Amino acid sequence: MELQVKGIRKTYGKFGLDVTMEVQPGQITGLVGKNGAGKSTTFKSILGLVKTEGGEILLDGKPVETFTNKEKERIGVVLSNASFSGWLTIADVIPVLRSMYAEFEEEYFKEQCEKMDLPMKKPIKEFSTGMAAKLKVLVAISHKAEFLIMDEPTSGLDVMARNEILDLLREYMVEDGRSILISSHISSDLETLCDDLYMIDNGKIMMHEETDVLLANYGLLKLTDAQYEKIEKEYILKTKKDNNGYVCLTKEKAFYAENYPDVAIEKGNIDDVFTMMIQGE
Amino acid sequence: MKGLLIKDFKLLTRNKSTLLIVLAIILFFPMLEMDPGFIVSYTMMILMFLTVSTITYDDFDNGMAFLFTLPVDRKTYVRGKYVLGLIVAVASWILAVCINVVYMSLLANESAETIGRVLLSVLIIFPAALLMWEVILPLQLKFGAEKARVVLFIVVGATLAISAIGTKIAEANEEQANELVNVVAVKLVQLTPMQVGIVLFAVAVAGLLISYASSVRIVEKKEY
Numbered sequence: 307m308e309l310q311v312k313g314i315r316k317t318y319g320k321f322g323l324d325v326t327m328e329v330q331p332g333q334i335t336g337l338v339g340k341n342g343a344g345k346s347t348t349f350k351s352i353l354g355l356v357k358t359e360g361g362e363i364l365l366d367g368k369p370v371e372t373f374t375n376k377e378k379e380r381i382g383v384v385l386s387n388a389s390f391s392g393w394l395t396i397a398d399v400i401p402v403l404r405s406m407y408a409e410f411e412e413e414y415f416k417e418q419c420e421k422m423d424l425p426m427k428k429p430i431k432e433f434s435t436g437m438a439a440k441l442k443v444l445v446a447i448s449h450k451a452e453f454l455i456m457d458e459p460t461s462g463l464d465v466m467a468r469n470e471i472l473d474l475l476r477e478y479m480v481e482d483g484r485s486i487l488i489s490s491h492i493s494s495d496l497e498t499l500c501d502d503l504y505m506i507d508n509g510k511i512m513m514h515e516e517t518d519v520l521l522a523n524y525g526l527l528k529l530t531d532a533q534y535e536k537i538e539k540e541y542i543l544k545t546k547k548d549n550n551g552y553v554c555l556t557k558e559k560a561f562y563a564e565n566y567p568d569v570a571i572e573k574g575n576i577d578d579v580f581t582m583m584i585q586g587e
Numbered sequence: 588m589k590g591l592l593i594k595d596f597k598l599l600t601r602n603k604s605t606l607l608i609v610l611a612i613i614l615f616f617p618m619l620e621m622d623p624g625f626i627v628s629y630t631m632m633i634l635m636f637l638t639v640s641t642i643t644y645d646d647f648d649n650g651m652a653f654l655f656t657l658p659v660d661r662k663t664y665v666r667g668k669y670v671l672g673l674i675v676a677v678a679s680w681i682l683a684v685c686i687n688v689v690y691m692s693l694l695a696n697e698s699a700e701t702i703g704r705v706l707l708s709v710l711i712i713f714p715a716a717l718l719m720w721e722v723i724l725p726l727q728l729k730f731g732a733e734k735a736r737v738v739l740f741i742v743v744g745a746t747l748a749i750s751a752i753g754t755k756i757a758e759a760n761e762e763q764a765n766e767l768v769n770v771v772a773v774k775l776v777q778l779t780p781m782q783v784g785i786v787l788f789a790v791a792v793a794g795l796l797i798s799y800a801s802s803v804r805i806v807e808k809k810e811y
Contacts, residue, residue, distance in 0.1 A: 350810075375658040375663065376658065383656035385649070387649050390594075392650075394594065394597055398597040402594045405589040
């Protein structure tokens, strides 16, 4: 399935969301941004939980607000702060899912619950953060959904639990045509998982890049004042002054490595690039 | 909607202690020769309040937002709550009445006429309980449990205040008031219990339609 978000707008007081983005079939697209940047509002707008003030959201070419309940079965959702009522148990949830989703894979769901040590008869509100997160992801992927929308599915988890969830998502993507839109503030999750990344800040998309390009071509130049004066600035995206001189973000790391061998160049990780995109000038 | 109803019944059974109390009341109060009207209305009201409380459970930790990401649209959600309430209303009424009838006919050896009269009186309880629930449900959906309680207090308070003001006005205009009371009283006395029941049922059905329409509007407007 393909998702197209075209110029959706939503205002909350001084905060204004204005987002355009796409998720291609067969791709995992990440949305990165700090708390309050507009990630959750974007997700909630896509899911129709909040009403947008303009723009268009198409899933498989069809406006999402016209999706019937039957069509909604093709989507799996993880919200960062919401799940089934905490008073229910997994044993309670199974018959609910069975009657809501024609394609509910009960055996797979139960197997995975067992594998992940999720208790069947314990109220969900007594689950640890990790257990609750795993359950949310399992609910989203256990009914042959073709599109996953996941807001911070790994938030607050330790490395082990995070890896288990990322593995589930990789397994999910083995079938053709499936796509995921995921947000996270842990860049290593996104680096290893996503095909492309959008960066959002203050309600606006600041940057869109393929993860491979981002990791291979982007870099940080650490320059003294003298070096900064002389250096070719055409390929510099952002500059920030610091105690030792300047830090510059470039999309052409190789160019500077070749032409300025004495300049210190750091391989940019996602966090560095995004910090520079927000703080740099 | 089936999935929602399953969820709600699972949530209802979480209130084991309340359900046990209700069961005890239904089973043992008739033996204490309690008024059947009290037993039926008490049972119905408690169980119907429980169905309304499932909304609070749904809303716990933003659960409502999550529910609407499932194949559940807002209208279906509201419809589910009304269907749940009606199922519980009918079931609890029938259960309470049956046990009372069984007790009266088998254990207390009451005459058919007495049982008939009691049945007629508890029949009126059904629409009355429905009416209460029809007011509370949209309030709960609009304001959530805490605020809904406050709003309910305000509604009850306002009703009392209006009636107090009405009484004052009536006292000031005693003659006209007496005349009006006489006319209404005569009309009421002329009504048979059956007619009162029918009027109440009609009001309850009309109330149901209005209540449902407002609940749908409330939930469709809300952001989660």
